[in-house]
Amino acid sequence: MKIRVINIITGVLVLFSPLSYAEIDISGYASFKAIANSNDQKVSYYNGLAPEGEINTDSRESNLGIQFSTDISPKMDMTVVMSARGGPSQKYNFETEWAYANYKFNDDLSLRIGKVKGPFYMVSDYKDVGYAYPWASVPDEVYSTNPIRSVNGLDLVYQKTINNVTYLGELYYGSGNNTSFILPTSLTDLNAAFSSSYTTTSQVSFKTHDMLGFNASVSFDGMSFRLGYFDTKVDAFGQTDLEGSFGGIGMTIDKNNFVVYAEYIARDTGPGLEMAFPDANAGYLTLGYRMGDFLPYVTAASIGEGADKSIYTPKQTSTTLGLRYELDDAAALKIEAKNIKPDTYNPTPDAGGLFDGNITENVTIVTVAIDVLF
Amino acid sequence: MKKLFKLFSLSIVISSLYLVAPIANAGVAVITHPGVKEIGLSKDKLAQIYLGKIKNYSNGRTINAVDLPNDSDAHKKFYKSVVQKSDSAMNRYWSKLKFTGKGNPPKELGSDSEVVKWVANTEGAIGYIDGKYLNKSVKVVLILP
Secondary structure (H helix, E strand, C coil), X not given: CHHHHHHHHHHHHHHHHHHHHCCEEEEEEEEEEEEEEECCCCCCECCCCECCCCEECCCCCCEEEEEEEEEEECCEEEEEEEEEECCCCCXXXXXXXXXXXXXXXXXXEEEEEEEEECCCXXXXXXXXXXHHCCCCCCCHHHHCCCCCCEEEEEEEEEEEEECCEEEEXXXXXXXXXXXXXXXXXXXXXXXXXXXXXXXXXXXXXXXXXXEEEEEEEEEECCEEEEEEEEEEEEEECCEEEEEEEEEEEEEEEEECCEEEEEEEEEEEECCCCCCCCCCEEEEEEEEEECECCEEEEEEEEEEEECCCCCCCCCCEEEEEEEEEEEEECCXXXXXXXXXXXXXXXXXXXXXXXXXXXXXXXXXXXXXXXXXXXX | CHHHHHHHHHHHHHHHHHHHHHHHCCCEEEEECCCCCCXXXXXXXXXXXXCCCCCECCCCCECEEEECCCCCHHHHHHHHHHHCCCHHHHHHHHHHHHCCCCCCCCEECCCHHHHXXXXXXXXXXXXXXXXXXXXXXXXXXXXXX
């Protein structure tokens, strides 16, 4: 018994002593946003993100993250990201958003084990790092379609540059506990079906498991093209093993002052998930031009029906005009105005597009953001 | 004898000046650990190294690149002439990789003399410094005028 205790103590010492001597690299990012929405029908947008008629300075889109990384050995490193989000429900409380150990087989191939970021969209694994992309807000037609942020499991990453072309291949497998807002388009039917009393700002928990996916990209000469797909089982609303899949293609160009971002995604779900995650196709195209410290850009985006037509799929198109200004080498100020045209032929009475209620007019949403790195 | 000695020492001074001068005036020197046997390191290849795209020398050994702070003169010259990206463009580039766990920027040291010391003592090391900090503990692979 005594020996076992000593063994445990030695084991703990062996486990932790290298860490106490290792250098811990601390870095972080933050985005703070104020959002205003004006429409005559007093309808808020995207699950209470921009309440009508007020300037929302405590936005859930505001966030800050601190990343701790350390080398445990030449082959192994560890990363923990603590993140805090704004908004009425999250109150900037820190939580462990990602935590994983990374084993390098060689300089090109590594395996991450733990809670890793999910590379579901083109920018999803750095969606919180506003400094990294042009927009004040990621186009929500596309980025509202998948609330999953992380994968608890394994992530095999291969990266290699040959003749100035960088190849990335990533294969992941795992599970996850997630939360999602209820689609305003299905709120009434969902509450009736499950005798619940959700509102547009309620968040529901769901589990993903047996998730298997890949992410691949080719980058050269200021251009990058990516392809991603995953298949998962979903447990939600008391049902288990529902089927869901998600795929996307995307490209970025940042060359000779021209900036292009484009992405197209398709969500395809099986029976039981129609109300929460109806099939949907969505896409956007952003064009920008760098003029010194300024980057004006325009984005056209849309979300609409997917493979199986569903009355619950939010449908809208939008045009956004925005400007990014480099305040500093590690800080950017952004302002954008997004004009949204919700589908007025939406047959459900609850909502138009991603709005929280029925709406028949075009609405402009203005976002001001400051993004920093530290 | 005295005269001869004077002449001799003068010639040493001249010859050493001759040896040192081109380097001292040269601006930025790209240096490696003496054990690095890499020939023909072009600006393009150096840029790829500092973007984390080339991770190994031609013989397969791992590259250990080291950087200087943004406000140092050598950093400004090196990034303007070799990597050809602004500091904010570099921050955008690395933030995408760093916060997705797909790459880390080169280790940053506080001064040119720290870089010399680190490169001299680290296998596979490569760095750049203001030419006036150069000494024989490291190998020069490229001079940026």
